[in-house]
Amino acid sequence: MIYLLILFPLTMAAVTFALPSNRWRPWLVPVAALGHLGLVVAVFFQPGDGAAVSGLGGWLMLDPLGKVVLGFLSVLFFLCSLYAPGYLALRSDRPNRVFCANLLVVLAMMTLVTLSHHLGLMWVAMEATTLASAPLLYFNHNARSLEATWKYLLIGSVGIALALFGSFFLAYSSLKAGLESTLLFDQLVQVAPKLSPQWLHAAFVLLFIGYGTKMGLAPMHTWKPDAYGEAPGIVGTLLAGGVTSCAFLAILRVWQICRAGAEAGFAREIMIFMGLLSMAVAAVFMVRQRDFKRMLAYSSVEHMGILVLGVGIGGPAVYGALLHLINNGLTKGVLFLSAGNIHRAYGSKVTDDVRGAIQRVPLSGALFLAGFLAITGSPPFGPFVSEFTIVNAAVGSGQFLAAGLFLLLLGIAFIGMGATVLAVVQGNPADHTTDNDYHDSIATSAPVLLFMALVLLLGLYVPPPLESLLREAAAFLAVKR
Amino acid sequence: MNTMIHNTIHILLALMMPPLLLGIIAKTKALFAGRVGPPLLQPYYDLVKLVQKGSVFSSTTTWVFRAGPVVGLMTAALAVLLIPLANSSAPITFTGDLILLAYLLGLGRFFTATAALDTGSSFEGMGAAREVTFACLAEPALFLGLLVLAKLSGSLQLSTMLGSSLGPHWMTAGASLALVLLSWFIVLLVENSRIPFDDPNTHLELTMIHEVMVLDHGGPAFGMILYGAALKLFVFGAMIVRLAFPLATGYPWLDWPIFVGGMLVVAVVIGVVESTIARLRLTHVPVLLVGACLLSAFGIVLLVR
């Protein structure tokens, strides 16, 4: 069963790759996504606890944390896949064989990350996502996308290499403690108190930097604006919502080990600091940002910062962070896809040319605006709930400085983002931009609407199943074993 | 019964006496100028004549133009009923009547100025502008003075604040009261557009305030305006008198003559001031008014410090 979760997308990828028709190939992606979603649901409601969904002798296991991320990834990917055929139909000029296949490979690898309880295996899967998504970035085959891909690949690989180094340190810390060295997550958590502090310390830093690079925390975020700016909207969504979440999951696993070990306080400091730093950098670069896709990239940096900040603050904020993982991902879906549509309609992504989107492409324009309001934490949208939970936890636990800075940076980010978004959405489109055959169609708008609906739903109320799932996960993180 | 009589006297006095004040002022000025001057009752003759006259209305005006004089007169008439004249309470008195007094005069000002602007003449515009502008500075002075009285009397009824209880306070808080007296006299001069703020009988429209506002009024309407102005003068004069001589002889029938005498003195003083002081440059008027405010403010500070 658990192997199927990984093998099914892989096989589907192979099938997709084999299918000759450029026209019909994209339709396989939603099919595969639906299958994956079905499998996930089946696994969730499978009777029996963890043991039932584990494999490779405990290397693969679906714990509550993994459940949250896996379920979210599956939904996210499904909604993205609905967008794919419509989008690729517009790009019928380009061969999409590699594109479609790699989409599914990425899905498989992300699934593997959520399942793997062996840090080495997790590393392999994580690196695989990088490699598999590189061709997706390069879909447009022009100089800019080439540059973006190169930076993404090089920075990503170097960062992830550091993560490998960190994993070795982790293993060595157990060796140093006189234990038989291992990278199995559960064993590490068990022996954590005995691990040699110095090595654990260094290991945490390396792993945090490594996976942080993948996640796009400042100052390792530098690849993000280029990559997200040049990638198709659907890829942006997948990276900003999916791959980053996997990296965050990896960091959570490491944090759990440190928390069980002697390095809890240190890890929390680092996470709060880096979280706020990422938010600050993002905010600074969002102000007067003319390129609205790059702006989205910085927004992603900001929200990665919020995630680690939440974990660093601890307590109820962890729940908030996990919820924000979902809210952020879904909202990013709205933003990237609608931004993609607007980009397509105007053939440009700088505010000098793009004006009056709400008249030119009413639906995408409105969704873009709504997405902006949502991501900046306005009620009644999802991100508000999670962000407010984090603020509340920070204030509740007396971390006023963190809370104050958090709100301040949210404010700056809002100002920076708002100026750009409103410039795009409001006003009258310049004449030369209107002669373009793109118009909002069901195929390109419906998925975005679905994303928006989910964001709104999560803002109005958290469904009890999700609620309990998140609580389990938070508890799973909180417990010291 | 007793109050009945007093109220009747009050109303009769308030309705009959005001034009006389104008006459006295004119006479005083004439004497200073070494002229014989008009008879004391001249203002009454003017009113009677004006009421009999026909009137000319500018074609640009609307009903507001006709409403102006009416409101001006009636608000003043009501204001008179709120002021205690002799050592007996006013016909109408309740907590906070001082506020009503100020705002009644405000209502009058609103409509007089509006009526002036109704003509569309720039001169009357100027007059209206000056009227409302100076009022902005006179109002605070008035209220600061009222604060002093309210603090002393511990009451918010004019009849008590300006009542006989004020007498003893001249011993205890004389300084404050003197300051208020001075500041209110300035307010009286500006509110009734006397020299040094305005010259009722200049004939250069550019320099006038009140007179220029009523350039276009004539006949009965103008009569109402003149009468209203006189009533307003009476109101402020009465306040000054009550503030200056809050005597309580114990014999009500003695208090009335004292009050009337006081009013005459005030009129003469105004006349003296008008004949001895030169008219201020318009740009200096605000300074004097701010000065008046500061006087009363100092008065209240002395009390509550």
Next chain:
Amino acid sequence: MVQLLDPLLIVALALNFVALGVSRIRAVINAVALQGILLGIMPLFVHPEIGLRGILLVVVTIGLKGFVIPRFLTHAMREANIQHEVKPVVNFMSSLLLGAVGTGLAVVFSYTLPLADEHTDSLLVPASLSTVWTGFLMLTTRQKAIMQVLGYLLLENGIFLFGLLLLEAMPFLVEVGVLLDLFTGVFVMGIIIYHINREFASISTEHLTELKE
């Protein structure tokens, strides 16, 4: 046999300096390839009682690091027909100096590290650290894309060296996975380099500064 390890490590360190010091890309590729082969055989010295899977691992490592990847890179280099790293951000002399300093620091630092007793006197940790450092130097100071790939390889080599300390922690599957990722990574980078060359008629990364604020 363990005493034979340190000479090998010293050779590997020397190769770092070759990679830093020469401008001929071909030479750097060879140096890295040679280092790869050395790394490949080292497990035999660390764990003499190595099993069949170990042998297999050694073969795969040597094959990939020593032959396949270098060949591939040489091919890419020919495609781009360039021979030299002309003007690095930091010139060769200084980068050599930096490398030397780094190596020295690595040695000193590794003595302060709380190593397990059996590793205290081995050169493994200093060698690994200095190789990582060399990799970083190459990555940050070289203009030509290929050179950066080589830097990345050196970085991986350094990490691999450290990995030798805990072979048993890393199961065969993971090791192979790591190698596979490494190979794919380099492969994809090669393809990108090929495209870069086609797009800009050069593989110098100066051209890759279009995307910025």
Next chain:
Amino acid sequence: MSEMLVLLGIVLAAISGLPGMLLNRHSTTGQWLTTALAVLGAALGLGGVGAFWTTGDSQPVVLPWSLPGGEFNVAVDGLSAIFLLPIFLISLLGNVYGLGYWKQTEHPQNGRKLRLFYGTLTAGMALLVIARNGILFLFGWEVMALSGFFLVTTEDDDKEVRETGWIYLVATHVATLCLFALLALLCAASGSFALVPLAPESLTPGTATAIFVLSLIAFGLKAGIMPLHVWLPSAHAIAPSHVSAIMSGVFIKMGIYGLVRITSLLPNPPLEWGGIVLALGVVSGVLGVAFAVGQHDLKRLLAYCSIENIGIIVMGLGLALIGRSLGRSDWIILGLSGSLLHVWNHTFFKALLFLSAGSVIHATRTREIDHLGGLAKGMPWTALCFLVGAVAICGLPPLNGFVSEFLIYLGLFGTLGDKEGPSFASAAFAAPALALIGALAVACFVKVHSAVFLGIARSEHAYHDHESSPSMIGPMGVLVVCCVLIGLAPLLIAPILGQGVSAWAPDLKDAGPRLTALAPLDWITFMGLVLIAALLFGGGVLWWRLRHSVVENSVTWGCGYAAPTPRMQYTSSSFAQMLVGLFSWALRPRTHKPKELPLFPQKTDFHSEVPDTVLDEAVLPAFHFGAWLFSWFRVLQRGSVQTYLLYIFIALIALLLWR
């Protein structure tokens, strides 16, 4: 009962705009459906309020809500009821007015959008007023704020509108973020988001002060308290008039509501709080009206005047706070009653003024006062309505403005202290300030009313004036009735105010004096009637005299000038010139005129304006400086991948050396 009705009204209001969105942009059925729904909803809501006042019972509606800390908990109490009435009333009138003012046929572009958000605005405000849970409050707040944004930017194809909307959005978001912190602090103190009075021991002085300051900022931004008013003037000016009416009349009062509600939760406030609030009120009042005098844009002037009235309201609240600190129930009652009553009054006359202004703009297509004039002949009803509003807003008897200011005056004079009990005489200095405000208001509204409606038309704009349709005059009439009614019969609403006060200070519910005992409301009625009678009498006399004497018409006496033209009339700017001069230290007026006049007169031009000092000289420069500062950080992202890798390395070292 009442909660149910109000909730129903909210739902109807919220969805009222949807049918229109579904229909195409040229069909007029949409606007009728929307108006019908909105009016029905408002009627239900008003019914709910009425039910509360008559029966006085309220069964809170409490439902579980799976948001963290959230709970759907709504209830109507004295305060909510007082704020609910304006919300639903103005929403109702505004929708009707919109039928004539913003016809779908005339505005196919944005008519549907406007109606949609008009409904959601109403719903959001009503929800926030009855919310008893912090999260729910926040929801209502933000729905309101965002709807407000979309209403302000109704005509977003205009650059000025876009900039104004942007400033508004930033201001309101800052307020929202402050609310986040505020509610978090409340929750930390009380342990839940329920909006219930806090126990004194649950709150350290530091936390209390923090909560107070945050609420001042958040709600002050919304209410437009000087100097937090920066978004308000332009927003009210450029929005459609019935939007301005609801924004100025109701929307900004939500800031007041928040302030009142939060202060009611905090136990025994220090004396400074009241002092600060009172001082803020005085500043807003005086400077607000001073700025208003200087304006020559009809709606901008009215907007500044809202700031003034907010100032008066805040003065009342400050007085009540002082009373609570010193345990003077009479100050609490007078101050808060005056404040709450002024909330109503300002709603009525300010909405009335904005609607009349709208009818002027609808006819003449300009907001420039100095281009108008003489409209009273073309549109007598609008002129009359405006006049009533003007008299009322100046606080002159016998209209409603006088009553609320009267109460506040009584309270302020009371602070002088009588024989027994503590005193706080420095508060009494607010009384002369209030007098100054009143006098300035008179100047301001004499100016605007005369310049717009009296005299002769100053430009061709004012020539094609025509009376507006009944659907626009009707709502104004209703508001006129409200103004007169409250002005003449304040006794009617004394119990309502009493409920409001006891909701704010529960210990006054049964104990303590009554408003009717403290203020002679009956005398106000009496004097009002006397005044009206006197005016009628005087008018009758004059009319009778004029009937029986020769009356002829002629031109205005030009003091002998032969050829007067309309352009020689006193303009509003010249009317205000002296006052603007007196306040130039705050207003910083700008005049544009040729350097030196030539020897011989020739065609020249002069114009003066009073821009917003705080916005132009503090806020905007600060923002530009910030942006300039941030732009320096861009050198960090120059595109060289080597540098980027270096960052990673540096971060690595830094974290390794962290400890």
